Amino acid sequence: MQTPSFIACWSAHGGVGRTLAVWGVGRVLAARGLRVLLVDLDLEAPGLTRIVATDGEGVVEWAASRGDAQALVERCVAIGEGLRVLPAGRLGADYWDRLDGWAAAERGAAWDGLRRAITGADVADVVLIDAPTGSSRAAERGVRALADRVVLFTALARQHVAGTAELLRRCEDAGLATRVVGSPLAVGEDELRAVREAAARAAGIELSLVIPQHPRAALDERASERGPILAAHVELARGMVLDAGFEVRSILRAIEAAVAEEAWPRVVSLVRVAKVVEPSGESLAATLGWLRGHAGPGAGDPVFALLVEALPADAPVHASFATALHRAGNPLARGFYEKFLAEVPEHADMLGNFAAFLSDVGGEHDLAEAYYERALAADGEDADHRGNFANFLALIRGDRARADACYRETIALAPEDAHHLGNYANFRVGAFADAAGAEALYRRALAIEPDDGNLLGNFARLLFAEGRATEGRELLARALEASEPESALRCELCFYAFAHAPELCPDALPQLLAALSAGVRSPGWDLTANVARARGEGHPQAELVAALATVIADEAPLTVLDAFTRGSA
Template sequence: MRTPSFIACWSAHGGVGRTLAVWGVGRVLAARGLRVLLVDLDLESPGLTRIVGSDGEGLVEWAVARGGVQALVERCVPLGEGLRVLPAGRLDASYWDRLDGWTAEARDVAWGELRRAIVAAEVADLVLIDAAAGASRAAERGVRALADRVVLFTALDRQHVAGTAELRRRCEEAGLATRVVGSPLPVGEDELRATREAAARAAGLELSLVVPQHPRVALDERASERGPLHAAHVELARVLLIDAGFEGRSILPAVAAAIADEAWPRVVSLMRLAKVIEPSGASLAVTLGWLREHAAPGASDPVFALLVEALPADAPVHASFATALHRAGNPLARGFYEKFLAEAPDHADMLGNFAAFLSDVCGEHDLAEACYQRALAIDGEDADHRGNYANFLALVRGDAARADAAYRETIARAPEDAHHLGNYANFRVSAFADMAGAEALYRRALAVEPDDGNLLGNFARLLFAEGRAAEGRELLARALDASEPASALRCELCFYAFAHAPELCPDALTQLLAALAAGVRSPGWDLAANVARARGDGHPQAELLATLAKVIADEAPQAALDAFARG
């Protein structure tokens, strides 16, 4: 686990929005999925403790009692997922007595123990410390003992600039990197502000960013959810993450791993974090490729919603979203297809993809056919979309004559494409019982892709149905080696083994039943010829075979198999 980064927020004087910034930045980072601990180290004026309204024990009581790790965790106040606050203490009448009785020597020891306990507790990725205002040695020792980096908050009047320059000098002596934040700076005093910023630079203070003055803060110290003050806290959160070593290139591998695990809440958290670091979201575009392989409808919707917000709205992004969502079978793809095609109405490839989406996901077959026809009119040489159109005509329209013509045109344009050859072979069997023609097509396809499990299995189906068991066994054995457990292909292959070649897969029926129980199906896959051949060969469980064939093809419910289980 990553050791948390400790960042102290310090100021030479009060009234510069330091505590409010700690609170606001902590909320921003926790909302983006980071585990954040806020520590109220301003023990004499515990503003953070008052903001969160804590009435329990805190840092002072823990330190005086020399508590352990668990005692520290118990004193941290949880404020929603990912955000905790360690208050200064219980702010009752005796708090100040406890504070006065806590010696300087004991405090110095406690700071080291506090840091070690926070690390051991493993409750934070980032620790933000609201340090006491002022240049006292006591405040300095607390910052030195706890912080890895320091953010100095300052106004630009002479008093604040001089005090902040002294704090920066001490941080440099201690080897602590610093950022200087101008806060709160008034709007509308541009000339005077420019003069004072120049004076600050002359004193060695270069402002990293500016927090604007807002009158409401004088009346309500709680962080706002919008507006210029919130925007400043978001920007400060971004630069602090970078300072703490969080970078897009280090976050993206974690995003890839979370997508592969389909851990969608973790994906969303990491993407939000990356968005804070890189507001343009440009690096997040790479995640679309990973999502195409792993995204699931429903579970991944928040991921895509976040990307919609993060990435610029242009045609390539619309295409990427459409493709990724389509691959997941997600109806949200439609909006992105339509946005893309509104900008590029003659893009043949996207028209063809949209046609497949409309048919496969939406069931809008008339509109799908119109899109196929537009795509092919624009690019008549595209074999893939012509092949998809042939599948559409065969499987959706049931128009054998038009489908056959479309398959022939596809093969003419891609004579060595194993995928199209195999699809045409399947069609010749189902539509015309053309076993010889299909065999020739399967052999052409296997000459191109000799280890393709689907081609091997489909050709084996034909050979077994034709009574050519020896040839079928040889292909089935190769197909089994090429198939993935519990896949639709393995389900079909186990059926062939159970029906025709049980010696190739002794547990074929067990695997087949498990796959069907898990919902694996091959809708419309016709196994009637194989059932007839097995029945003719005297298969001892021909009725079970017939029922299995219907369940595989999604033409009978799973419950149809119950009668055989009872038998």
């Protein structure tokens, strides 16, 4: 259970749009995922109760029955998702009779109990209180008992300024943080408005926000649900959540806690609050990777599916979700790619990423090829797109001629890119057994990135297979220093050490078995030439070398090693 923020909306005089603001801000916050409770405490003039048009019991009946949190929840009216209203009461003759006989001391005790009951009910993140109009001590006692913060609504006529200044002083004496909203202020009376704002400042009143006047609001409350009044309520809602201590860093910490508890609806609620506090969503976008990494098994789908409902549908959001989900291997990425590309159909990077997703995650290779071609049409000078397409043609299509041509085009576009040079070298070895051509490419790549573990290891593989063990050992030693424990690269390097240079890594076999048992693999990695070299040089465990090669390449199950490793420890 979390303690909600209690915010009282108060005014010295009526006619300032206070109740409409409570209603409007409540709807805004609920629409963004906060759990909101609106409390009609203006018992003598229960406007909020009449907006809701309820004939149910409310504050007065709850207090008379000395009810608990559950009794309070039962008297709330649900208005859509996340929004509840606690009305003043059932507005019949009994209501007014009970109100007339309700002593001030009893009301004071009821307000203390009301706050405890609302907190105990755990149905709200924010409680907006429509406080009684006026400067009476009874109204003040209700505000003091219930509120953490106060929003004062005022017009700029002299009586309003004088009354609001009095309420502001009382809030300050009570230690209640307060903001003042000008409402409703007529549009077009700029000269007189400037004079009256100056008079308000002289009285100690600084307007934090202005809600414009709209004549229709006096005739129909629904006029506040659109246009400039709604825009002002949205801005006021943002100000209120900031005032209440909702700031991005604390929200992100709360999201982390909710993810740890797998409380996905709470995650969505907090994401919506973050969007209220920081409309740009920059901090939230940076959190998507964390969410992906920390969502438990099976949790990725519901959390991301819910999050997309919480965020505005725009291209940057779609791109962030597509990227995060793709990295996690989550098939939901497809929908986000499609939505993004519907808005930005010629975005080369996203076309290429979607092509990779379709092939790697979806297995839709024909469609993937079409998207690779679209990416190249959108930006034919991008070496990465062309290099990825070359990898696709080589590894998925097995089209050696087209892949070779595509690799050559890639190198022509980026002759100093070690990554592409290394990929082409691997291809020349596997597709054409072109050891000389591959060696030249590896040397070019290592001249650019001399400490790249993958390049060092792959070149060592070639040298060992060619019987050039002395050169291979030198590269393998450097690669082992650059590799991460339990990585796919480390697994391959331990294989080379076990097969060709055991003195470089005496525990190569235990490391290799531990990695394979943990699920580390290099699918499709061709080690047949190394197996043949090990056999030809009389390796004492040549059959184990051959079995290890098939498991590393994900061509055989781990159990094929049982016959060789049984009894070893």
